[in-house]
Amino acid sequence: MAFDAGLVGWVAEALAPLGDVSHRPMMGGAALYLDGTIFALVDGDALWFKADAESDADWDAIGAERFSFTKADGQVAVMRYRRAPDDVYDDADAMRHWAALAVAAGQRAAAAKRPKRGG
Numbered sequence: 684m685a686f687d688a689g690l691v692g693w694v695a696e697a698l699a700p701l702g703d704v705s706h707r708p709m710m711g712g713a714a715l716y717l718d719g720t721i722f723a724l725v726d727g728d729a730l731w732f733k734a735d736a737e738s739d740a741d742w743d744a745i746g747a748e749r750f751s752f753t754k755a756d757g758q759v760a761v762m763r764y765r766r767a768p769d770d771v772y773d774d775a776d777a778m779r780h781w782a783a784l785a786v787a788a789g790q791r792a793a794a795a796k797r798p799k800r801g802g
Contacts, residue, residue: 686713686725697778722785724764731764732785
């Protein structure tokens with residue numbers, strides 16, 4: 684499935700005050716980055732924000748669905764992304780609010796992957 688380039692453009696426009704949005708192909712959609720930190724996926728015309736254990740309560744509070752897909756072997760895989768609330772599609776303030784939560788989750792994930800320095 685292709686991703687909605689117009690949606691990627693809207694995300695970049697709404698988040699311009701926070702930094703530069705870029706994207707890369709991922710699983711037939713696009714992975715979105717804010718200043719190099721992955722924070723969202725676009726699958727078709729749907730936006731999914733990165734989540735983690737620290738932000739799950741915020742996503743659960745609004746009933747945000749978890750991103751899932753069916754693998755070739757028929758198993759369902761669930762990723763750490765949540766469906767964006769409807770208001771982000773036409774409200775830049777809402778986009779910035781939820782994207783900031785997702786960027787923070789992306790930064791925590793990146794920090795957890797960095798090799799630790801021994802002493």
